[in-house]
Amino acid sequence: MANRINKSSKQATKANDLLIPYMDQWELWRFSGQTAQKIASHANLSELSLVNRPAFVIPQQFLNTVDLWILTQDQELVGDMVHLQLENRGVFSNPDEVPIYSFRSLLQDQSRTLTLTTSLDSSFPEQWALPEFSKFDTAINYFPFPKNRWTIWREFNRYIAVLTNDNQVVYSQALSVQTLDADFATELRCITFQLLTDNIAPETIGITFWSPISPHEKLVIENSLSLPIEEAPRPTPVPPKQSFNLTPAAVRIKQAVSKRFAQYRNLGILLGGLYLLATLGFGSYLFVEKREIDQAKASVAKSRPIIQEVQQSLNLWDDLQPVVDKNLHPLYVLKTITDALPKEGVRITEFKQSSYYETFIKGEAKNSGLASSYIAKIDGDTFFPGYNWTGKQPSQNKNNTWSFSQSTTHPNAPAKE
Amino acid sequence: MPQLKNREKRLIIMFGGILLLLGNYMLWEKMAMTRSQIIEDRKNLELHRREAEMWMKQRDEATAKRDWIQSHQPTMEIDSGVATSELLKLATDRAKEHELTIEKNSLGKTIPNSIYDEISIDLEATGSMEKITKWAHSIYSPSEFRLFKHFSLNSTADPDKLKIKVTVAQWFKPSGVLDNEDSE
Numbered sequence: 093m094a095n096r097i098n099k100s101s102k103q104a105t106k107a108n109d110l111l112i113p114y115m116d117q118w119e120l121w122r123f124s125g126q127t128a129q130k131i132a133s134h135a136n137l138s139e140l141s142l143v144n145r146p147a148f149v150i151p152q153q154f155l156n157t158v159d160l161w162i163l164t165q166d167q168e169l170v171g172d173m174v175h176l177q178l179e180n181r182g183v184f185s186n187p188d189e190v191p192i193y194s195f196r197s198l199l200q201d202q203s204r205t206l207t208l209t210t211s212l213d214s215s216f217p218e219q220w221a222l223p224e225f226s227k228f229d230t231a232i233n234y235f236p237f238p239k240n241r242w243t244i245w246r247e248f249n250r251y252i253a254v255l256t257n258d259n260q261v262v263y264s265q266a267l268s269v270q271t272l273d274a275d276f277a278t279e280l281r282c283i284t285f286q287l288l289t290d291n292i293a294p295e296t297i298g299i300t301f302w303s304p305i306s307p308h309e310k311l312v313i314e315n316s317l318s319l320p321i322e323e324a325p326r327p328t329p330v331p332p333k334q335s336f337n338l339t340p341a342a343v344r345i346k347q348a349v350s351k352r353f354a355q356y357r358n359l360g361i362l363l364g365g366l367y368l369l370a371t372l373g374f375g376s377y378l379f380v381e382k383r384e385i386d387q388a389k390a391s392v393a394k395s396r397p398i399i400q401e402v403q404q405s406l407n408l409w410d411d412l413q414p415v416v417d418k419n420l421h422p423l424y425v426l427k428t429i430t431d432a433l434p435k436e437g438v439r440i441t442e443f444k445q446s447s448y449y450e451t452f453i454k455g456e457a458k459n460s461g462l463a464s465s466y467i468a469k470i471d472g473d474t475f476f477p478g479y480n481w482t483g484k485q486p487s488q489n490k491n492n493t494w495s496f497s498q499s500t501t502h503p504n505a506p507a508k509e
Numbered sequence: 510m511p512q513l514k515n516r517e518k519r520l521i522i523m524f525g526g527i528l529l530l531l532g533n534y535m536l537w538e539k540m541a542m543t544r545s546q547i548i549e550d551r552k553n554l555e556l557h558r559r560e561a562e563m564w565m566k567q568r569d570e571a572t573a574k575r576d577w578i579q580s581h582q583p584t585m586e587i588d589s590g591v592a593t594s595e596l597l598k599l600a601t602d603r604a605k606e607h608e609l610t611i612e613k614n615s616l617g618k619t620i621p622n623s624i625y626d627e628i629s630i631d632l633e634a635t636g637s638m639e640k641i642t643k644w645a646h647s648i649y650s651p652s653e654f655r656l657f658k659h660f661s662l663n664s665t666a667d668p669d670k671l672k673i674k675v676t677v678a679q680w681f682k683p684s685g686v687l688d689n690e691d692s693e
Contacts, residue, residue: 371536378543385550392557399564405571408578411624415651415680422660423645444661 109146110329111137112231113247115303120146121329128328137220148225150338152252153266154216155230156183159198159292162205170197170205183211190344194336198260198292206292208262212338223346228339232261233332240294242280242319245302245326253280255287257294263287272309277316302326413504414448419475420502425451428475437462442497449505454497460486463496470498478503582625582654585681589619589628592681596655597630600648600677607644609636609673617676625680629658633674635665641673654680 110121110128120132120140134140158181162173174195178184184191193211200206210230232254237243243254249270255263263283269275280299287293298320299313310321339347414420422445430440442454457463463486471481483498513521585592593616604611617629636644641662649656659676 374540378540378547381547382543385547385554388554389550392554392561395561395565398568399561402564402568402571405575406567408624409574412578412680414656415654421649422657423642423649426662441664442662445657446659446661448656448658
């Protein structure tokens, strides 16, 4: 799984803490801007606080760093060709494992590109593959190395050798020998020869030791390599301008799971929030509505006495209807009834209004037609809206006249008890 | 405190989840009921509001009617028996004035209720239609709450005369005290 520098460098700015191996210890550094401060160190990684998600510098012994000449200048193709070359070199020993490597282009000549490629060794201990680390990187990205020199220091039981060409790191490796003696010098000489052959190494002018070296060891190596040796304290780490992404597959899986879990959690929080918001919104709506209803009820209750007074006044008026309604005046009723009589042929023989509301008439007519038409006339008279006249059908008398009677009740008459 | 096993944690989460679901179900059920109640209350309030508006529109008319009643309805300031006698006297005097022949007259009962105290007299007389009409007009007086409770006209053997039988009533403001003697 290759990562180009431009991708991984974006992640570099995120890490503020740095966990880096040096000598026999793990050092925890904290960056503040361009400066760094060591805040803790311990031989045991588990003793250090990793709450700030530090960047993890992988011990060099678990990295394979190689210089590869790629026969192209097309940066788009470089990645694929690096992958193929690593495959050819058998770096990806297990086909089931996802290859973890990063590379950077060092220089280009007429038709080639030189890349410094670092891959994670399959022997990388699982107990260090922790998702608490923000990224996995290599030490060469964190130190300003002296120009055109070998820089040597010890990480646990291994010596690390880094070579610069000008101020660019062109080689980095954990050496196989674990003592500073003639064998160390021989291994370094072999590497130098190889790099010189590949036209990668500069004319080296010396070796700088960032870890202690005894005078005897210094003398042996100087004599073997004919190079001046100097000792210097390892400089303070600096935030990387470029960084590698060498995150182990197990961590990537854990991170993916964590990311998915975080997505589900965020989705859950979002849905929960929306649900809570909806509940609160609905509750508030009900609260406001209820308050409005209560206010409206209070308003209705306030107007109730006035309405009752109006109703009482109108009811009293209705109860006094015989006084105030001229339709109940017997003379008006009688006048209406007599006005409806035809010029001749019908006469009223009895008129009676009782209990204010009930009217009864009795009359005679020359024939039943006149009687019926008279009854129909008073029944349709506008003076009697809503009245219901009832009575016997006209009946013939012995003297050949026709008798009729009708009665009605005022439509607003109170119900009889 | 001992560490909980995974199974115990799952059980606690399940129990908590069930409690949460039940709580939310109850909460939403309560809110739904409140909403239904609000909708019902709104409907009722709208009806009440319209009804109130209708009554309030009649407020001026009702006030005018009440004021008219209060200013016109007579108050019985004397004994109801005396008032009845005075009513009878008025009716008979007017009958004589209009040349009606009084055949029968009597005092009626006092009938109290919550709206008015009614006194009445009964009168039977004969006369021409014109005279009866004039007499009736002189007696009937809504502004004094005097009216005919019963009113009947019958033809007689004499075609120029009619027989009138009336009960003249007058409604006084309710005294609130029953006159036992009269109301019996």
